[in-house]
Amino acid sequence: MAALMNVCVAGAGTIGSLLAAHLGRVTDVSVLVRREEHARALNRDGLRVSGRADFTVRVTAAVDPADLPEPDLVVVACKGSDLEAVAAGIEGEFGRATVMTIQNGLGAEDVVAARGRWPLLSSVTFMSGTRHSDTHVEYILDAATWIGPYRATTPADARTVADLLVGAGLKAEPYDDLRPAQWSKLIFNATVNGVAALTGLPHDHHFAEEPLGPLVHALMDEGKAAAAAAGVQLAEDPWEMNVFATQRGFRHSPSMLEDVRAHRPTEVELINGSLVRSARANGAPVPLQETVYALVRGREESYS
Amino acid sequence: MAALMNVCVAGAGTIGSLLAAHLGRVTDVSVLVRREEHARALNRDGLRVSGRADFTVRVTAAVDPADLPEPDLVVVACKGSDLEAVAAGIEGEFGRATVMTIQNGLGAEDVVAARGRWPLLSSVTFMSGTRHSDTHVEYILDAATWIGPYRATTPADARTVADLLVGAGLKAEPYDDLRPAQWSKLIFNATVNGVAALTGLPHDHHFAEEPLGPLVHALMDEGKAAAAAAGVQLAEDPWEMNVFATQRGFRHSPSMLEDVRAHRPTEVELINGSLVRSARANGAPVPLQETVYALVRGREESYS
Numbered sequence: 001m002a003a004l005m006n007v008c009v010a011g012a013g014t015i016g017s018l019l020a021a022h023l024g025r026v027t028d029v030s031v032l033v034r035r036e037e038h039a040r041a042l043n044r045d046g047l048r049v050s051g052r053a054d055f056t057v058r059v060t061a062a063v064d065p066a067d068l069p070e071p072d073l074v075v076v077a078c079k080g081s082d083l084e085a086v087a088a089g090i091e092g093e094f095g096r097a098t099v100m101t102i103q104n105g106l107g108a109e110d111v112v113a114a115r116g117r118w119p120l121l122s123s124v125t126f127m128s129g130t131r132h133s134d135t136h137v138e139y140i141l142d143a144a145t146w147i148g149p150y151r152a153t154t155p156a157d158a159r160t161v162a163d164l165l166v167g168a169g170l171k172a173e174p175y176d177d178l179r180p181a182q183w184s185k186l187i188f189n190a191t192v193n194g195v196a197a198l199t200g201l202p203h204d205h206h207f208a209e210e211p212l213g214p215l216v217h218a219l220m221d222e223g224k225a226a227a228a229a230a231g232v233q234l235a236e237d238p239w240e241m242n243v244f245a246t247q248r249g250f251r252h253s254p255s256m257l258e259d260v261r262a263h264r265p266t267e268v269e270l271i272n273g274s275l276v277r278s279a280r281a282n283g284a285p286v287p288l289q290e291t292v293y294a295l296v297r298g299r300e301e302s303y304s
Numbered sequence: 305m306a307a308l309m310n311v312c313v314a315g316a317g318t319i320g321s322l323l324a325a326h327l328g329r330v331t332d333v334s335v336l337v338r339r340e341e342h343a344r345a346l347n348r349d350g351l352r353v354s355g356r357a358d359f360t361v362r363v364t365a366a367v368d369p370a371d372l373p374e375p376d377l378v379v380v381a382c383k384g385s386d387l388e389a390v391a392a393g394i395e396g397e398f399g400r401a402t403v404m405t406i407q408n409g410l411g412a413e414d415v416v417a418a419r420g421r422w423p424l425l426s427s428v429t430f431m432s433g434t435r436h437s438d439t440h441v442e443y444i445l446d447a448a449t450w451i452g453p454y455r456a457t458t459p460a461d462a463r464t465v466a467d468l469l470v471g472a473g474l475k476a477e478p479y480d481d482l483r484p485a486q487w488s489k490l491i492f493n494a495t496v497n498g499v500a501a502l503t504g505l506p507h508d509h510h511f512a513e514e515p516l517g518p519l520v521h522a523l524m525d526e527g528k529a530a531a532a533a534a535g536v537q538l539a540e541d542p543w544e545m546n547v548f549a550t551q552r553g554f555r556h557s558p559s560m561l562e563d564v565r566a567h568r569p570t571e572v573e574l575i576n577g578s579l580v581r582s583a584r585a586n587g588a589p590v591p592l593q594e595t596v597y598a599l600v601r602g603r604e605e606s607y608s
Contacts, residue, residue, distance in 0.1 A: 198502045199602030206605055215598040218591075287522075291595050294519040298503030301510055 001157045008071035011078025017137035021047040022168040024057030030068040031061040041134045051138040065093040074099045080270035091115040105270030109150045119152040122178040124185045144171040148178025180235035187223030187238040190275045193256035194292035202251040222286040229282035263303040268296045305461045312375035315382025321441035325351045326472040328361030334372040335365040345438045355442040369397040378403045384571035395419040409574030423456040426482045428489045448475040452482025484539035491527030491542040494576045497560035498596035506555040526590040533586035567607040572600045
């Protein structure tokens with residue numbers, strides 16, 4: 001992988017904005033966005049972070065990749081529900097870049113891989129924040145981003161990007177194989193996002209107590225069996241992640257809950273759908289995960 | 305059972321109003337309500353039915369049972385979530401009456417039985433309507449009410465009440481044993497109300513198609529196994545009831561969906577809770593019904 005002189009962040013929602021702003025402190029950053037107005041605002045005002053840090057950086061933003069400097073690294077940071085469109089938008093561009101996905105769930109790498117021959121890195125992130133405007137994001141949970149090789153990349157490439165993120169003030173760790181981490185988060189997200197979207201509860205103490213705690217535990221047990229059937233040994237126990245997060249008292253609103261509240265498409269296919277499909281393919285029964293998956297899809301059907 | 309010269313309807317929501325108004329055409333009807341304002345409006349304006357019928361009857365209403373004529377039959381028609389309060393309110397009253405419950409789910413009879421020695425009838429109803437005001441209810445779905453003996457009553461008593469309802473312009477059928485009908489509706493309601501409350505969907509074609517149809521079918525299969533474990537042979541197949549209702553195209557909003565939309569307590573305990581508890585007691589595994597039960601309770605927790 002070339003030296004990381006220029007990083008492009010594709011998609012500037014909460015995670016994309018947090019990445020772009022922090023990286024802007026240590027390297028040249030360009031931002032690929034969907035709306036002209038968003039690009040204009042970023043070029044004019046820069047990008048501000050508040051919360052756990054407080055600074056503003058200059059970035060170069062555009063809606064057309066041809067209007068951006070040639071990047072060494074592209075982080076595709078859009079939500080899973082926008083991934084097809086963003087991947088299609090960079091097809092044939094950024095010929096010398098390595099591309100890294102960071103979406104929840106499974107399968108984002110393959111969506112990008114289908115659009116070009118870039119070397120690919122996988123990542124999952126646990127950081128979170130609140131996007132206050134096109135040019136202002138609040139950094140709330142300073143949790144790690146885990147990075148691993150996916151296609152035509154090496155553990156050393158994952159380390160290079162992790163070091164860059166750490167140098168920029170974020171938490172990051174490289175892995176030789178990301179799947180154990182990705183599956184830990186997949187099981188956590190399929191369960192916590194699904195239960196939150198269906199109950200309307202933020203991720204709080206209810207998820208570790210009666211009456212929901214036993215259901216959350218059973219959903220995670222099914223997820224663990226699906227991981228084992230896929231040959232993956234988990235990096236972390238999703239139930240312990242759940243208990244830890246609820247004890248910290250953040251009452252975080254999972255993105256799927258925010259999506260159903262706002263009647264937006266959710267990431268249910270990349271998260272719950274990919275867990276269920278993997279389990280089916282490997283002969284692991286996951287009836288409760290199937291139930292949550294069907295109910296969230298039903299919830300999306302109720303928008304119209 | 306004495307001749308039915310005077311019927312008291314306790315609780316004048318949609319079902320109570322439909323019953324009181326129709327019965328008011330053929331017998332003296334009194335109505336026991338919770339709010340003074342409601343009683344005054346009924347005494348002043350009578351009770352109007354629109355929709356499948358259009359008439360107004362005079363009724364005698366009060367918030368205190370002592371202010372009502374002595375009834376021969378009391379229909380406790382409140383929602384399950386108000387049942388404890390209504391049953392407590394008639395304790396020691398109506399000494400010569402037979403009392404009939406009509407709540408969804410299982411166990412309403414026992415709540416009433418604990419409050420007095422009245423002979424008891426059970427019933428379940430499939431009719432539905434919309435309550436437009438304290439004195440106006442619209443009669444929408446003219447489906448039957450099924451009636452059976454419960455304590456110190458006979459099939460002949462059930463027939464007497466069914467005949468009264470039919471004479472009043474409603475549909476009703478007596479049963480020697482109501483449990484096969486009650487369980488059919490229990491399984492239907494636990495599934496359809498639960499899925500509707502969690503997805504936000506009215507009871508429409510989604511409940512018989514992908515992705516929700518297979519879940520609805522599996523939930524009903526668990527319910528059937530729970531009925532069999534309880535020694536009950538179902539009167540009707542809940543899945544056929546589901547397909548029939550969705551094909552009629554009413555897009556009915558189940559009460560549990562309306563309750564969660566309005567952040568009201570639901571009937572989840574009498575419906576989903578009693579199905580799950582009966583299954584547990586009889587050793588029938590119902591993991592998907594347990595899931596829906598826990599999620600709806602979680603939804604109620606989200607109100608505060």
